[in-house]
Amino acid sequence: MYAPEKLGQKEILVANEWIEEMNEEIDISVTSLTTIDAGGLLIVPGFIDSHVHLIGGGGEGGYATRTPEASLTDFTRYGITTAVGVIGTDGITRTMPALLAKARGLTEEGMTCFIHTGSYQFPVKTLTDTIEKDLLFIPEIVGVGEIAIADHRSSQPTLEELTKVTAEARVAGMLSGKAGIVNIHLGDAPDGLELLWKIVHETPIPISQFHPTHINRNRTLFEDAMKFAKQGGVVDFTTSTVPTFLEEGEVACSKGLAEMLANNVPISQITFTSDGQASLPHFSKKGELLGLQIGKMHSLYEAVKEAVVAEGVPLDVAIQVITSNPARHLKLAHKGHITPGAHADLVFLDEKSLEIKGVMAKGVVHMWNGEMEQKGTFEK
Numbered sequence: 563m564y565a566p567e568k569l570g571q572k573e574i575l576v577a578n579e580w581i582e583e584m585n586e587e588i589d590i591s592v593t594s595l596t597t598i599d600a601g602g603l604l605i606v607p608g609f610i611d612s613h614v615h616l617i618g619g620g621g622e623g624g625y626a627t628r629t630p631e632a633s634l635t636d637f638t639r640y641g642i643t644t645a646v647g648v649i650g651t652d653g654i655t656r657t658m659p660a661l662l663a664k665a666r667g668l669t670e671e672g673m674t675c676f677i678h679t680g681s682y683q684f685p686v687k688t689l690t691d692t693i694e695k696d697l698l699f700i701p702e703i704v705g706v707g708e709i710a711i712a713d714h715r716s717s718q719p720t721l722e723e724l725t726k727v728t729a730e731a732r733v734a735g736m737l738s739g740k741a742g743i744v745n746i747h748l749g750d751a752p753d754g755l756e757l758l759w760k761i762v763h764e765t766p767i768p769i770s771q772f773h774p775t776h777i778n779r780n781r782t783l784f785e786d787a788m789k790f791a792k793q794g795g796v797v798d799f800t801t802s803t804v805p806t807f808l809e810e811g812e813v814a815c816s817k818g819l820a821e822m823l824a825n826n827v828p829i830s831q832i833t834f835t836s837d838g839q840a841s842l843p844h845f846s847k848k849g850e851l852l853g854l855q856i857g858k859m860h861s862l863y864e865a866v867k868e869a870v871v872a873e874g875v876p877l878d879v880a881i882q883v884i885t886s887n888p889a890r891h892l893k894l895a896h897k898g899h900i901t902p903g904a905h906a907d908l909v910f911l912d913e914k915s916l917e918i919k920g921v922m923a924k925g926v927v928h929m930w931n932g933e934m935e936q937k938g939t940f941e942k
């Protein structure tokens with residue numbers, strides 16, 4: 563068992579959706595007991611994908627390029643038992659009520675979904691009339707974003723505007739007992755993290771208030787993000803990619819993780835997300851749209867596995883970027899750890915190939931040996 567820390571061989575007692583007990587051996591006799599033999603398998607916490615376009619995203623090439631909604635098995639097949647939904651580029655035809663309803667639907671189907679309030683755009687389009695009320699009164703809303711900066715698709719918020727949003731998110735987070743972080747979409751523009759550095763240097767807002775994402779999209783941004791993480795920020799790699807992006811200088815997640823660790827970035831400061839169901843538009847230097855693909859949730863664990871297999875990052879270290887780290891940074895209660903009192907969200911891996919063999923979400927087996935035992939309402 564990797565909880566994510568390596569704990570050796572354990573038995574786990576699950577009651578309803580909770581982990582009740584873990585021990586070398588658990589002696590229990592109740593008639594309703596079901597036993598799962600996980601011999602030859604490693605057990606890790608269910609994966610958290612904290613940046614997914616649950617209701618689709620994009621649309622940079624017109625209406626026909628709006629990407630579709632995600633279904634339950636798009637997550638559970640690949641070990642993702644918790645997701646944080648975001649809107650993205652199009653905050654006009656994609657709305658907060660639709661995002662919240664989708665998050666609740668997926669949660670009813672057996673996984674757990676949270677959401678951020680807003681989209682790329684400034685001013686932030688909230689569900690209620692303010693960021694504060696969204697965080698205080700809507701249980702699923704844990705932060706703000708993804709707000710776009712350093713991108714030709716951004717609303718180009720000024721330093722003062724972004725500072726105000728971050729301050730609101732921070733106070734709302736404190737009052738609601740939630741993370742209140744601001745998820746920042748970084749584009750390809752040369753100013754990169756500049757706005758965030760200014761807020762960190764010129765105001766008392768701590769660096770931990772942000773969760774900048776797509777930080778591996780080019781070498782310059784990646785290196786600046788490495789500094790950001792060393793100063794106490796949490797930086798997020800995007801695992802969905804296409805060969806063209808990598809050819810043009812995107813840093814592969816597996817190699818980027820290994821490089822950050824070699825440069826003494828604490829593992830606690832790194833997360834991976836899939837950017838699933840996002841459009842992955844390919845623009846020319848002049849900003850013309852050349853083509854468009856779609857982000858995939860399966861890339862989340864694949865990138866972690868590649869870091870272990872190809873880059874030699876130990877499993878108990880690598881797995882943190884999709885389990886305990888997002889749970890801690892986004893304050894997702896009962897998530898990211900295998901421990902009594904946590905949700906029984908478990909992924910079973912083949913101990914040799916590290917392939918996903920089984921997935922349990924809140925005590926229910928969703929996948930076993932490649933067979934989906936639970937499906938979404940319209941997947942049956």
Ligand code: ZN
Pocket residue numbers: 650708747748776
């Ligand atoms: Zn984005």
